[in-house]
Amino acid sequence: MQCERCKSLIPEGEQMEFHGQILCEDCYMDLLSPPKICDPWAVHSARSFLKNSSTELNFSPIQQKILEILQDEGPQEPASLCERLQIKETDLERDIAALRHMEKIRGELKGRKKLIRLW
Numbered sequence: 001m002q003c004e005r006c007k008s009l010i011p012e013g014e015q016m017e018f019h020g021q022i023l024c025e026d027c028y029m030d031l032l033s034p035p036k037i038c039d040p041w042a043v044h045s046a047r048s049f050l051k052n053s054s055t056e057l058n059f060s061p062i063q064q065k066i067l068e069i070l071q072d073e074g075p076q077e078p079a080s081l082c083e084r085l086q087i088k089e090t091d092l093e094r095d096i097a098a099l100r101h102m103e104k105i106r107g108e109l110k111g112r113k114k115l116i117r118l119w
């Protein structure tokens with residue numbers, strides 16, 4: 001008698017049947033207790049990892065610089081931030097959007113001027 005799964009020889013009388021397959025005892029046990037797909041502990045640590053990384057807030061160097069300037073010098077016009085940081089306005093906007101999303105900065109209208117300031 002041969003196991004249909006691992007092809008090993010099964011001693012007479014020790015074969016198991018599972019969904020119509022002749023299996024050795026090892027394979028039979030394997031199939032009865034399939035490996036757990038989601039380990040609750042792994043899920044838990046993945047979650048707390050995500051949580052940590054969002055509370056630690058990893059800023060890019062540019063984002064850090066933006067925050068420093070705003071902190072030291074108060075609200076700034078986007079154009080002057082671009083000039084200071086030597087980046088394009090589209091790049092600035094992306095970082096501004098990210099920082100705004102983290103509730104670190106916000107836009108402010110002063111008269112007709114749009115300013116970026118700390119939250």
Ligand SMILES: [Zn+2]
Binds near residue numbers: 025026028
């Ligand atoms: Zn087997």
